[in-house]
Amino acid sequence: MLNAHDLEQLAAKGISKHQIEEQLAHFAKGFPFLEIVASASVEKGIKVIPKELQAFYMEAWDKYLSKNHRIVKFVPASGAASRMFKDLYAFLSSEATEPDTPAVKEFFRDITRFAFYHLLNAKCLENEKKSISSLIAAGQYKEVVSNLLEPKGLDYGQLPKGLLLFHNYPGKTRTAMEEHLAEGARYAKNHTGEVNIHFTVSPEHQEQFQQLVAEKKSVYEEKYSVEYDITFSVQKTNTDTIAVDMENRPFREHDGSLLFRPGGHGALIQNLNDIEADVIFIKNIDNVVPDSFKFATVIHKKIIAGVLVHLQERIFRYLHLIESGKYSRTQVEEMIYFLQDELCIRNPEIKYLEDAELILYIKDKLARPIRVCGMVRNVGEPGGGPFLATNPDGTISLQILESSQIDMRDPIKKKLFNEGTHFNPVDLVCAVRDHKGKKYNLPHYIDKNTGFISQKSKDGKDLKALELPGLWNGAMSDWTTLFVEVPVETFNPVKTVNDLLRPEHQ
Structure with a gap:
């Protein structure tokens, strides 16, 4: 199926023959629907931080910032604004x-x-x-x-959304990218006053982003008394996926070459993996507001970051305890209840595990990247949602799923989906180092069976395209996950140009 020219094309893109064979197998078999157990809710799976505890978590984050930690704000910003x-x-x-x-x-x-x-x-x-x-x-x-x-x-x-003028200020205007600079200074400034922000951009627009940074960086450094380290990366060509015709054969261009397409935002797990950081915030480029509306965003960013570092401290304590070998039966039970009650991780087979197997299971579930995800109550906005779903190893855990991953022909699954009280606004804060300070290899935690196949066309011919597991969906499937309710005021995306006329963007 692949000829010598194809293999040269693969080598030039850094894609192996094995990767192509895997992708072609996905086209042939399709992707399985995920088995959902329930929609996550405040009763089960979504943590609500009471007002009396909000200051505690904000202080936990401020304390973390005061130490020698590297914090990065990661903003996917490559999509064109045409839609x-x-x-x-x-x-x-x-x-x-x-x-x-x-x-x-x-x-x-x-x-x-x-x-x-x-x-x-x-x-x-x-x-x-x-x-x-x-x-x-x-x-x-x-x-x-x-x-x-x-x-x-x-x-x-x-142009990409990041370069568009979004907001008016007295005597000036700001692009979406500038709003991220202003926002990052408020919750991601470390003990030395440094703010690290990373944008993923398309190659054809990188120079324009860099030019805007060159023009504006010093303005915001002076305004917020910070020093920015602003970096960029592009989606890697080896994350592109092959396109096929309607018979699942490789789609070929007029010159006989293979057609590849970008693998979707799930490809950015590779960019995220390249980031040197202890904690990484993730937020979409278009979900920003003017300074007069930033208060709620900053408060709740600090709260979910505080929840993250507090959670990480407890996980690290358990991992050190396991490795010491000096744990009691009571402490083992405490760890099991922590997995079940705090992290909503269930293992139907846990009662059959021997003592050594049980410890290995607990360690396996604790020694993973951690993410705390803000969840907003449903207000009719599109987007994936929080669910309790069955994993490939048979355990049940919290996952962010899109409707395409759920079998809507099954009335029970459709009912669970429709009963969802919250949706995913893409408001994540992630801890990517283990209890010994070593960075996790993030692609290791992808569920490769959570991709998506869509129908497209090229030069009037129908084709099928494959999207990789989404960045906050299957690409983070095997992360330790916690959902926290955040107010709808923190979610103000610009999906159409007229969204900029909403009060929160004026």
């Missing part, structure tokens, strides 16, 4: 000459409220010799849209 402008693209390609949908009408009605308004107005004056207001008065709505989206103007349709 933000779906309604405007539809208007641009339609026969309509005036706004004809609620979304496009809202865009033009409130156009002066967007942070990019003055920049767009300048482009319209340059290219059309008219201001935005003059173009609208003349019924030239599409000229305004084309200057926003196309290369002759701001080119926002092709």
Whole structure:
């Protein structure tokens, strides 16, 4: 199936023949649905931090920051913003000459409220010799849209969200990337005043990100009395996945070469694995707010980070105890209850384990990367959710799942999914070193059977594409996981351009 030219192509991308064989097998067999036991809830699986304990966890985080630990804020920022402008693209390609949908009408009605308004107005004056207001008065709505989206103007349709102007401030504006700099200074500043932020970007936009950093870094360093270490990485080519035709044969380009596609955000586990840190915050590029709304975000970021380091201390204590060999039966029982009650890890076979096997099982479940994930109550926003699911080893644990991983044809599973009270806003804080200070090899903890197959097309031909296990889904399947409820005020994503008109973005 693979010829000499194919093998050369694989070698150039750093992909092994074995990887391709695995991917082709996934296309042939598909991915199994995950067996869910229940939706996680505040009754089982989602921790609610009472107000009287919030200060305790914030102090735990501040204490951790005061010591010699490396903290990194990790922001996936490579996706193009084109989907933000779906309604405007539809208007641009339609026969309509005036706004004809609620979304496009809202865009033009409130156009002066967007942070990019003055920049767009300048482009319209340059290219059309008219201001935005003059173009609208003349019924030239599409000229305004084309200057926003196309290369002759701001080119926002092709830029990543991180480079778009999101928010207005007196006398200035901020991009989404700048908001992450401002946010990181508030909860990720270490004892020396350093703030480490890492953005994953697409290769074609890395230079623009670096240029923006060069222009703005010193401004925010002075404003927040910090020193930034801002780094970038791109998705690795060896995480691309092969595409196949509808008969599951490798899809070939016109020149006969194999077609590869990006493996989705799950590929970023490799980038995350390259980060040298003790604790890593993960948050999407578009979930930011202006300074006037950051209070809730900062408070709850510190709380979940405090929960993480408090949890890590207890886990490390148990691991040192196990390795000392000086533990009592009571302490073993305490560890079992900790796994079951605090971490919601269940093992149906635990009663059959001999003493030595039991200790090995406990150690195996404790000696893993740790993540604490904020969970927001359902308010109709799309996204994966928190569940109790069965793992490949037969144990049950907390997992973040997408609807595509659940068999919705099964009425029981569909009911469990629909009963979910919370969803995943991508608000994670991770501890990636073991109790001896050695960094975990994160790809070791991926469940490879949690990928996803979708149908796409290329040059008019149908094809199938394979996405790797999602970064916070199957890529972290075998991590120690704790869910903590966070308020909906901490979740303010920008999925469409009109989301920028919401009060929390004004």
